[in-house]
Amino acid sequence: MTTRPTRPRRTTLAVPGSSQKMIDKARDLTADSLFLDLEDACAPAAKADGRKIIATSLNEGGFGAKTRTVRVNDWTTPWTYADVVEVVGNAGANLDCLMLPKTRNAGDVIALDLLLTQVEKAEGLEVGRIGLEIQIENAQGLLALEAIALASPRIETIVFGPADFMASIQMKTLVVGEQPPGYDVGDAYHHILMSILMVARAHDLQAIDGPYLAIKDLDGLRRVAQRSAALGFDGKWALHPNQIDALNEIYSPRQSDYDHAENILDAYAWHTSGAGGHRGAAMLGDEMIDEASRKMALVVSAKGRAAGM
Ligand code: GLV
Ligand code: MG
16 A cells, blocks of 8 residues: 655645636646535536546646645435546546545445545556545544544545534534634634544644635634644635635744744754763753654644745
């Protein structure tokens, strides 16, 4: 089985799979990754055409270094099978991941992995190269998170789907991504975000926050994105090109934090080396640094380097 690559995903741009115009526009945008959507942004009557448009567009290329994902429909629909067979069958070599929405349990993931494996074998593609992005969008999926994360070595990310999730738990609001009116004692999403983050980190997967639907409200987007970025999430979806720059910035370390992390790593390496007297803990300015500080600094440094700092 292929070793999974770690791909930058500060921003994942959602692109309706039935819109050639939007796919063409997405090619030049600065999102780290994008997904061509056969699910909720693609009307039932447009799904068959959407599969063809997606396969042709992937084969034409021009997406630069962006991760190319296709979101198939969930297993309760009549479309998932044909989504996989047609898109992977016709453009599997030019596709990085499939995204599975509304994942309920490990079986949903295993079924997709098996189908994908068959299509890869039938088409002579490298088996296991195509990864999976798993959306958690209902109470069942959240409760089965651990089993879901272990269900396939193809999984690269666990993705929070706030809109479907809010509907699934009957949250009393229609504004996706914002706190439900009347809930004024904290962040109504904290438990969900933390649960996803814990499972993602326990299994070496990326944790991705979902969409913020008020696309003109960049202040609102920043406020909500900063929360999941602060917890440790790797990135968030963009529904509109004007959200991309803010998200790339928010899910990268600040320059001052990146510089500080590099200083910690340098100072700690010196102090623990022969030259520095083999000390386990040392001072950097007013700050005590030790092996745990080094680990925290490594996280910031790695995210900074991935962001080109
Ligand atoms: C995304 O798919 C969502 O439901 O928020
Ligand atoms: Mg959804």
